[in-house]
Amino acid sequence: AQSVTQLDSHVSVSEGTPVLLRCNYSSSYSPSLFWYVQHPNKGLQLLLKYTSAATLVKGINGFEAEFKKSETSFHLTKPSAHMSDAAEYFCVPYNQGGKLIFGQGTELSVKP
Amino acid sequence: DGGITQSPKYLFRKEGQNVTLSCEQNLNHDAMYWYRQDPGQGLRLIYYSQIVNDFQKGDIAEGYSVSREKKESFPLTVTSAQKNPTAFYLCASSIDGMGSYNEQFFGPGTRLTVL
Numbered sequence: 001a002q003s004v005t006q007l008d009s010h011v012s013v014s015e016g017t018p019v020l021l022r023c024n025y026s027s028s029y030s031p032s033l034f035w036y037v038q039h040p041n042k043g044l045q046l047l048l049k050y051t052s053a054a055t056l057v058k059g060i061n062g063f064e065a066e067f068k069k070s071e072t073s074f075h076l077t078k079p080s081a082h083m084s085d086a087a088e089y090f091c092v093p094y095n096q097g098g099k100l101i102f103g104q105g106t107e108l109s110v111k112p
Numbered sequence: 113d114g115g116i117t118q119s120p121k122y123l124f125r126k127e128g129q130n131v132t133l134s135c136e137q138n139l140n141h142d143a144m145y146w147y148r149q150d151p152g153q154g155l156r157l158i159y160y161s162q163i164v165n166d167f168q169k170g171d172i173a174e175g176y177s178v179s180r181e182k183k184e185s186f187p188l189t190v191t192s193a194q195k196n197p198t199a200f201y202l203c204a205s206s207i208d209g210m211g212s213y214n215e216q217f218f219g220p221g222t223r224l225t226v227l
Contacts, residue, residue, distance in 0.1 A: 032213055043116075043202055043218035044155075051213045090154060098143050098162065098209030099170075100216060102154035 002031045002093035004074075004103060012109040019078040021106045023065075023091030026072065032094035033074045035065055038105070039087045047089075050074060061085070086110045115139065116219035118203050123224045125190070125197070133188045133222045135203035143209035144186035145216060148172060149200040158201075161186055162209035190224065198226045 007022040025031050033050040048059025055067045065076045074091060090105045116137045125131045137144065143162045147155035157170030161180040175194025180186055186205075190197045200223050204216040 034215055036218075041200070041221070041223070043118075043220045044204075044216075045218070046215045049213060049215055094213075098145075098160070098206060098214065098216075099157060100155075102147075102156070104152070104154050 002095050004091050004093050006091050006103055006106045008106050010107045013081045014111045015083055016080050019081045021076040021089050023074045024072050034092045035076050036090045037087050081110045083110050116205055116217055118219040118222050123222055125226050127226055128192045130189055130191050133201055135186045137184055137205045141205035141207055143206045145204040146188045147202045197224055
């Protein structure tokens with residue numbers, strides 16, 4: 001099965017500074033990958049997805065991610081953090097049969 | 113508005129009681145899923161259904177049961193056999209269960225607490 005590693009369990013940034021949430025995948029072929037965000041006590045919302053059509057994927061709320069096959073990475077970035085970005089972020093690979101395999105995620109804190 | 117609704121938002125249950133969590137979608141999606149989330153952890157798949165009248169066990173199906181009699185509905189029953197049912201439960205749906213680029217859409221969740 002496809003799997004990912006989110007390299008940081010917690011990231012803290014100041015408002016207005018860049019955000020980098022790291023995700024590495026394990027696969028010998030190009031996977032399908034999603035980034036989801038979860039605010040406290042809420043459901044998950046799709047930020048963006050990699051579909052192999054383009055390596056740089058733009059999502060909602062100013063987030064984007066670049067698929068780098070040479071580094072097996074799909075890191076999530078945003079140029080300028082906003083207080084409302086504070087949440088849990090999940091990098092999720094698609095697996096056979098429509099299954100998504102969730103890891104523990106990365107908690108993003110944004111300081112004023 | 114199209115979307116997924118889960119009810120209730122908060123649910124309290126006494127030990128030994130079965131309880132059913134509701135999940136309804138009006139997105140005309142074929143596939144539906146149930147996940148469990150424990151504090152500080154990711155989601156774990158309980159059951160999923162790719163089509164009406166069919167469903168499969170996920171990774172942690174023991175102590176749970178589901179039905180899929182209608183396309184728009186996928187209720188989850190937490191039985192008394194589930195040893196540690198206190199958790200946040202999330203329902204999701206996708207256009208179908210086979211397309212690799214088909215994202216899942218999530219409901220707002222139900223927080224179940226066993227007293």
